[in-house]
Amino acid sequence: MEEINALFHGFSVALTPFNLLLMFVGVTLGVLIGVLPGLGGANGIAILLPLTFSMEPTSAVIMLSCIYWGALFGGAITSILFNIPGEPWSVATTFDGYPMAQQGHAGEALTTAFTSSFVGAFFAVIMITFLAPLVAKFALQFGPPEFFAVFFLTFCSFIGMGKEPPFKIIAAMMLGFALAAVGIDTVTGQLRLIFGWHELMRGFDFLIAVIGLFGIGEILLSMEEGLSFSGRTAKIDPKIVLATWKKLPKYWVTSLRSCVIGCWMGITPGGATPASFMSYGIAKRMSPDGQKFGSGVQEGVVAPETAAHAAGTAALLPMISLGIPGSPTAAVLLGGLLIWGLQPGPLLFVEQKDFVWGLIASMYLGNIAGLIIVLTCVPLFAAILRVPFSIIAPVIIVICAVGAYTVHNAMLDIWFMLLFGVAGYAFKKLAYPLAPLVLALVLGDQAESAFRQAMLISQGDVRIFFSNGLVGSIMGLGLLMLFWPLLVKALAKLKEKAA
Amino acid sequence: MSEKQVSDGAAGAGISVKAMEIVVALILLVIGSMVVYDSARLGYRWVGDGPEAGYFPFYIGMFICISSVVTLGQAVFGKKKTGIFVEWAQLKLVASVLLPAGLFVLGIQMIGIYVAAAAYIAVFMIWLGKYNWIKGVLLGLAVSGSMFMMFEVWFKVPLFKGEFNPLGFLGY
Numbered sequence A: 001m002e003e004i005n006a007l008f009h010g011f012s013v014a015l016t017p018f019n020l021l022l023m024f025v026g027v028t029l030g031v032l033i034g035v036l037p038g039l040g041g042a043n044g045i046a047i048l049l050p051l052t053f054s055m056e057p058t059s060a061v062i063m064l065s066c067i068y069w070g071a072l073f074g075g076a077i078t079s080i081l082f083n084i085p086g087e088p089w090s091v092a093t094t095f096d097g098y099p100m101a102q103q104g105h106a107g108e109a110l111t112t113a114f115t116s117s118f119v120g121a122f123f124a125v126i127m128i129t130f131l132a133p134l135v136a137k138f139a140l141q142f143g144p145p146e147f148f149a150v151f152f153l154t155f156c157s158f159i160g161m162g163k164e165p166p167f168k169i170i171a172a173m174m175l176g177f178a179l180a181a182v183g184i185d186t187v188t189g190q191l192r193l194i195f196g197w198h199e200l201m202r203g204f205d206f207l208i209a210v211i212g213l214f215g216i217g218e219i220l221l222s223m224e225e226g227l228s229f230s231g232r233t234a235k236i237d238p239k240i241v242l243a244t245w246k247k248l249p250k251y252w253v254t255s256l257r258s259c260v261i262g263c264w265m266g267i268t269p270g271g272a273t274p275a276s277f278m279s280y281g282i283a284k285r286m287s288p289d290g291q292k293f294g295s296g297v298q299e300g301v302v303a304p305e306t307a308a309h310a311a312g313t314a315a316l317l318p319m320i321s322l323g324i325p326g327s328p329t330a331a332v333l334l335g336g337l338l339i340w341g342l343q344p345g346p347l348l349f350v351e352q353k354d355f356v357w358g359l360i361a362s363m364y365l366g367n368i369a370g371l372i373i374v375l376t377c378v379p380l381f382a383a384i385l386r387v388p389f390s391i392i393a394p395v396i397i398v399i400c401a402v403g404a405y406t407v408h409n410a411m412l413d414i415w416f417m418l419l420f421g422v423a424g425y426a427f428k429k430l431a432y433p434l435a436p437l438v439l440a441l442v443l444g445d446q447a448e449s450a451f452r453q454a455m456l457i458s459q460g461d462v463r464i465f466f467s468n469g470l471v472g473s474i475m476g477l478g479l480l481m482l483f484w485p486l487l488v489k490a491l492a493k494l495k496e497k498a499a
Numbered sequence B: 001m002s003e004k005q006v007s008d009g010a011a012g013a014g015i016s017v018k019a020m021e022i023v024v025a026l027i028l029l030v031i032g033s034m035v036v037y038d039s040a041r042l043g044y045r046w047v048g049d050g051p052e053a054g055y056f057p058f059y060i061g062m063f064i065c066i067s068s069v070v071t072l073g074q075a076v077f078g079k080k081k082t083g084i085f086v087e088w089a090q091l092k093l094v095a096s097v098l099l100p101a102g103l104f105v106l107g108i109q110m111i112g113i114y115v116a117a118a119a120y121i122a123v124f125m126i127w128l129g130k131y132n133w134i135k136g137v138l139l140g141l142a143v144s145g146s147m148f149m150m151f152e153v154w155f156k157v158p159l160f161k162g163e164f165n166p167l168g169f170l171g172y
Helices: A002-014 A017-035 A041-052 A057-082 A088-102 A107-138 A145-161 A166-181 A199-204 A208-224 A238-267 A272-286 A299-314 A316-322 A326-339 A353-387 A389-408 A411-429 A435-459 A462-466 A469-482 A484-497 B016-043 B053-076 B089-111 B113-127 B132-156
Strands: B013-014 B082-086
Touching: A002 A057, A002 A088, A002 A107, A002 A353, A017 A041, A017 A057, A017 A299, A017 A353, A041 A057, A041 A326, A041 A389, A057 A088, A057 A107, A057 A299, A057 A326, A057 A353, A088 A107, A088 A272, A088 A299, A107 A299, A107 A316, A107 A353, A145 A166, A145 A462, A145 A469, A145 A484, A166 A435, A166 B016, A166 B053, A166 B082, A208 A326, A208 A389, A208 A411, A208 A435, A208 B089, A238 A272, A238 A299, A238 A316, A272 A299, A272 A411, A299 A316, A316 A326, A316 A353, A326 A353, A326 A435, A389 B089, A389 B132, A411 A462, A411 B016, A411 B113, A435 A462, A435 B053, A462 A469, A469 A484, B013 B089, B016 B053, B016 B082, B082 B089, B089 B113, B113 B132
Parallel strands: none
Antiparallel strands: B013 B082
16 A cells, blocks of 8 residues: 555645645646647647746646646537537547537536546546556666567557558658657767758757647638637536536446546557547447437537546556656656656656655646536636637737747747648648657657667667567567557458358 | 649539648658658668667658658549548638738747737737727737736746847846
8 A cells, every 4th residue: 555655645745735726727727728729738738838947846747737637628618518629539529518518408518528527537547546656666677678669569559549541640650750860869969860950950849849730730720610619608507517416327337438448548549539439439339328329418428528538647657657658748748847857757756756646646636626627617718719719819829939939949949830830730631640740759769769779789689679578578569559450350351251 | 832733622622632642742752751861871770889870760761751652652543532621712711820820920030029929919800800900909919918027027938039129128
C-alpha cells in the first residue's frame, strides 16, 4: 500500500489554497478552450505554457493538467448543444447527444456526458495511481534498445490502429521525424537540414506546430463551414442532475466496458478519438436497445464520453512513467516538464516524488473541480458560442500568434505557425493524421538517440533489438501492431474459405 | 498551386480531391528528397566511431519519399471516384481569413503585436463582420490593451514590438 501513502502525501502537496485556485482557473480556462473553435487541449496548453514559466513546477503542471480536464469536458458541450464537436473525440457524442438535445433533453444529455466523463477519467486515474509506479520501476531496467523498442511500439500502433490510409500515416509521422531532425545534431554537433538558413538552427519547436496545425488549421476549417452556429439552449438544475444520476447506474456494464477500452486505447497511443468510436460501436452492438442508438438514447452518450475521457487520462500514464506521451496534449505537457527542468521518465518517480504524486493527486481533485464547474456553468459557456465568429476568429488568431511568439521570442515562429496552419488544413481534409506528426516531432530526437546508442552498443548490428526477451517482445508487439490490419484481413479470408 | 483542376460536380465547382492529393503528395516528395539529399551530404553510413549525422534522417527521408509515391500513385491511378476538396465559394471564405492573417503576421513584423492585433481585430470585424467601426475599434483596442497589461505589466513577458516599434514611447 505504498501507493496509497504516496497518494496521500500527494494530496497534501496539491491541496494548498493557491493550487486549488489554480485548479478552478485551469478547469474554467480548459472548458473555454474546449468550447471555442480553433482552441483545443493541445494548442490551448501550448499557448498558456509560457505564462507558467515563473510558477513552481507542481503548481504549473496542476494548472496545465486542469486545463486539459476542462478541455475534455468542454468538447461535450458543443457536441450536444450545437452538433459541433469541439474536439475530435466528441464526434461520437454528437450521435446521440444532439438528438437528445433536439428532443428537449439537453440538460439530461449534458449531465450524462459530464458524469460519464468523470467516471471514465476517475477510473483511469485510479489505474494510473497503481500502474504508473510499477511501469516506472519496470522501466528503470530499460537500456537504449528497450527505449527504442517502446518508441517503435508507439509509432507502429499509430499505423496499425489508425483509421487513415497507412501510407498517409507513415508520411505524416516521418514528416514529424524529419522536422525534429532539423537543427543541431545532438550527437555530432553538425547542422542538419537547414540548407544554409541559419535561423533554422534552433529547429522546429513542436509547440509552434501544435498551435498552427490545430489552431489556425481548425479556424480555416470552421470558416469553410460558414459562420452560423445554431444551437439548443440548455438549463441544468439540481433536479435534472439528480434525476439523471438515478438513471445512470443501470448502464454500469457499458460504463465499465468503455472505461477499459478507453484505458487501453489511451496507453497504447490509439488516443481518445478512436476509443470513443470503438466504445460507441461496441455498445451499439451489445446493447438490447442497439437499434435505437442514434435517435437520442442515454447509453449512446455514456459509451463514447466514458471511453474518451478514460483514454485522454490514460494517455498521461506512459508520459509520466516512461516519458513517452500518448497524445498530442500529453506531449505538450511533457514539453512543459522539460522546460521546468524535469526529465519525465522512470526516474521521476524516484527523484521527484512530490511532483509526481502531487500531479496524480491533482488528477483526482481536478476532475472533481471539473465536474462541479461544468454542471454549474453550462449556460455561461453556451453563451460564449453565440459570440459571432467574426469576433472570435481574429481574437483566436491573435492569441495563437502571441502563443507562437512566446515559445522562443522569435518572430519567424509566427510565420511558421501560419505555414503549419495551412498544412494542417490540407492534411485534415486529405486524412493525413496530425497526432503522429506531432508526436514524432516531440519524440524524434529521443527516438533517434535511443536508436543510435543501441546501434553503438551492438556495433551496427540490428539484431540487438531482438537480443533478449524484453526488447524482443516489445519489438514483436510493435510488429504485430504494425501488421494488425493485414492480419485481420488475412484471418477473415481464411474464415471465408473455411466456410 | 499551379495545377488546379476544375471539376463540375453537383455540389458546385471547386478544387478536386484528386488534384489536391497530387499536390500534397508532390510537396511531400520534394521534402523527402530534400531530407535524403542533405542526409547524404552529411553522410548516412556507418563509420569507425558509429553512425554519421545523416544516418537516421536518411531513412526518414526515404520513408517520406516512398509513402508519398504510393499516395501519389493511388491518387493518379485510383479508380475510386473522389469528390471536391473545396468549393470555390468555400475557398473564398477560407481565403478571407487566411489572407488577412498573413497581413496580420506581416503587420506584427513591422509594427509589433499590440498595434497589429488591434488593427487586425477592428478591420476583421468591420470588413467581414459588418460591424460599425466604433464597435470594431473599441474591441480591438480592448483586446490589445488587456494583452498589453497581462504580458508586459503583470507577467513581465515582453512581446514583439515590431521593427518600427510604434509603442516605444511607453517605455516597455
